[in-house]
Amino acid sequence: MLPSAGVSAAERGTLSGVVRLDGAAPARPPLPVFKHPDICGASVPDDRLVVGPGGGLRYAVVTIEGVRGGDKPDRDVEHVLDNTHCRFEPHVQVAEVGHWLEITNSDPILHNADARLGSETLFNLALPPGRVVRRPLARPGRVAVSCDVRHSWMSAFVIVADHPYHTVTDAEGAYEIRGVPPGKYTVSVWHEELGTRETPVTIEAGGTTTADVVYDGGKERP
Numbered sequence: 001m002l003p004s005a006g007v008s009a010a011e012r013g014t015l016s017g018v019v020r021l022d023g024a025a026p027a028r029p030p031l032p033v034f035k036h037p038d039i040c041g042a043s044v045p046d047d048r049l050v051v052g053p054g055g056g057l058r059y060a061v062v063t064i065e066g067v068r069g070g071d072k073p074d075r076d077v078e079h080v081l082d083n084t085h086c087r088f089e090p091h092v093q094v095a096e097v098g099h100w101l102e103i104t105n106s107d108p109i110l111h112n113a114d115a116r117l118g119s120e121t122l123f124n125l126a127l128p129p130g131r132v133v134r135r136p137l138a139r140p141g142r143v144a145v146s147c148d149v150r151h152s153w154m155s156a157f158v159i160v161a162d163h164p165y166h167t168v169t170d171a172e173g174a175y176e177i178r179g180v181p182p183g184k185y186t187v188s189v190w191h192e193e194l195g196t197r198e199t200p201v202t203i204e205a206g207g208t209t210t211a212d213v214v215y216d217g218g219k220e221r222p
Helices: none
Strands: 013-021 061-065 078-084 087-089 092-096 100-105 111-117 120-127 132-136 141-146 155-161 166-168 174-180 183-191 195-203 208-210 213-215
Touching: 013 061, 013 183, 013 195, 061 155, 061 174, 078 092, 078 111, 078 155, 092 166, 100 120, 120 132, 155 166, 166 174, 183 213, 195 208, 195 213
Parallel strands: 013 208, 013 213, 078 100, 092 155
Antiparallel strands: 013 174, 061 166, 061 183, 078 087, 100 132, 111 120, 111 141, 141 155, 183 195
8 A cells, every 4th residue: 555645654543353144154055067077076166155153254345435535556466366176266356446457267278257347348358278367457346257158157256446445354254454544434345145234433543443244144135
């Protein structure tokens, strides 16, 4: 992150917490494979709803909304989206406007990456084995990526923001965002299966604020 004028490092705060699912996690069988089972196997894990210990939700995107006078995103940062074992890896990641996405194919078969921002196609790339392509992330939004060569189980998201105050939860549902200017904000949490939750937070100078977010078993949708 590029430092913001007027707010010292000692005045910044940290937001941390856990995003979790309340109640028993629904059973999610692996996704069946329809093509190249010799390479992909008979099935792949379903990354759309991954629930860890204590109900912690993986791949939830946590964003602090309304930060004024905060840091500007670094430019020329590179993120990688790999096709490996017939899955996109990582399934969900965050980036900022001005960053780059490197799309690779580590599998010995043809894939493609069809990236859409809403109804608009940003790029649709053929990815033979070993190909590496870089594409700029020029606008904020939720970029959905799929593989159209009959690998219909493959999906990923790249969440692009115009600020650096967002992150993705880990395998236990935990997250941390550092270097936040003190103030009152809204924390927005998005999960592809469970929808959006919002909660107000106050970031204190030099302190850590905890904001846990609970989903009620998926009644809401994006």
